[in-house]
Amino acid sequence: MSTILFDESLTKFCELVVAAGADDFLKNGAFVRSPSGQLQLVVNYACWNEALAVDLRPVVAGALGKYSATVPDNIIRDVESPLVNERHLILPERVILGGQTIFVRLVDKRAAGQDWLRKPRVEDQDGPPRMVFWSLKGGVGRTTALVALAASIARGGGNVLVLDLDLEAPGVGDQLLKETERPKFGVVDYLLEDAVGNIDLDAIVGDVVGVSTLVEGAGLIHVCPAAGLVSVTRPENYLAKLFRAYRADGGVRPLSSRISMLIDSLVDRRRYDAVLIDARAGLNESTAAAVLGLNADVLLFGHKTLQTFSGYRYALAHLSRFVTEEDGEWRLRLKMVHAKAAANSSAQDEFRDQAFELFSEWLYDQTGDFSFSLDDDAAPHASWIILDDSNYRDFDPVDSPDLLTGRAFDATFGAFIDAARERLRIR
Incomplete structure (x- = not known):
């Protein structure tokens, strides 16, 4: 018998359950995957069949090898109310059996990446609107676009809060703040003291924001x-x-909740018209907190490259687990951004076409409120355009603040800024 690998383990488990005639175990149970990948099946006692379970346990243990629960009796077990005490989200997991797609319920326990398992947060916003800037890789102009939008809002008289959540490659703070303007503390200090249970966070919150002087206008950029x-x-x-x-405090509060508390504390202290968040590139833990947990619009930046769409395919395939008929508004808060785009329309159309295929495969419905045509400009796949401009390839606003205004700025970022301001409801 060949060794079962991770990608095959759940499917093999399901095949063995179906082959044993225990389909009710799948319909009325849920799989639990341990942090190391071991699987067990928890079944509601109302449909429990002890004889089937006894026969199945050694078969599953032998077939799954390292991916079966270590204690045979726990590979398949019954409980009065499956997973009622579990704090982890039960997600639908796609399994293909005999060429047919079925969905089983899965609790995916992890040592890291818990924020990717939480439903996208969508609720009425009491404070200013939030917008997350996300990309699958660096160098796509994500942070530069955020700086451009912040400058436009401030010049127009609006106050904007910019939060750098790219903790492993900090950048937006350096782009907007001179060294003399940098606050004493940063996001990493707040999260650290919060994680260790330091109750005196007010001092940090009171000195975690610097005021940028790069833009002259009636509004302010707080960073x-x-x-x-x-x-x-x-x-x-x-x-x-x-x-x-x-590090989360024993899993009680996810990283997204802790970051939201910081934002709420800052918003309570000052009036802002928008909160702009620079997310970590890729599929990091802090990326999940920003993309799913901050009740924000999310801009997906990318070039017209294979890497852009193969990377987002991993992300959107995971997000498809949260698609339900009752809860789909979060999908409308996603928006593709074609950054450093060529000026010719055929290249822009090709980017839009690839984005449409991606969203259609994983997030769009075939009919109804969340089905979209290729040419629907309001759809998430319909890209906002930022043109490629050599002036901004190694852009440092501290050294060249004049590039935050003028004809080149408007030509490169004008259409993007107009669309983003409309989404943020800023005149």
């Missing part, structure tokens, strides 16, 4: 950088703080 002055002066401590900052 909460990843690293504050204490990290700049003691850089040898940054990594030690970073990985402790990610």
Whole structure:
């Protein structure tokens, strides 16, 4: 018998259950996957069949090898109310049996990545609208676009809060703040002290925002950088703080909730017209917190490259688990951004076509409120365009603040800024 690998383990488990005539176990139970990948099946006692379970346990244990629960009796067990005490989200998991697709329920326990298992947060927003800037890779102009939008809002008289959640590659703080404007603390300090249970967080919240002077206007740009002055002066401590900052307090509060608490604290202290969040590139834990947990619009930046769409395919395939008939509004809060785009319309159309295929495969419905045509400009796949401009390839606003205004700025970012301001309801 060949060794069963991770991708085959759940399907093999289901095949054995069906072959044994225990289909009710799948319909009325849920799989639990341990942090190391071991599987067990928890079944409601109302449909429990002890004889079937006794016969199945050794078969499953032998077939799954390292991916079966270590105690045979726990491979398949019954409970009065399956997983009633589990704090982990039960998600639908797609399994293909005999060429047919079925869905089983799965609790995926993880040592990391828990925020990717939480439903997208969508609720009425009391405070200012939030917008997350996300990309699958760096170098696509995500942070530069955020800076451009923040500058436009401030020039127009609006106050904007910028939060750097790219903790492993901090950037937006350096782009918007001179060294003399950097606050004492950064996001990493807040999350660290919160994780270790320091109740005196007010001092940090009171000194975690710097005021950018790069833009002249009636409005203000407040920046909460990843690293504050204490990290700049003691850089040898940054990594030690970073990985402790990610640590949740026993899983009680997800990272997204802790970041939301920081944003709420800052918004309570000052009036803002928008909160712009620079997310970590890729599929990091902090990325999930920003994309799913902050009740924000999410901009998906990318180039017209294979890497853009193959990377987003992993992300959207996972997000498809949250698609339900009752809860679909979060899908409308996603928007593709074609960054550093060529000026010719055929290249822009090709990017839109690939985005449409991606969203159609994983997030769109075939009919109804969440079905869209290729040419529907309001659809998530219909890309906002930021043109490629060599002036902004190595852009440093601190050294070249003049590039935050003028004809080149309007030509490159004008259409994007107009669309983003409309989404944020900023005139």
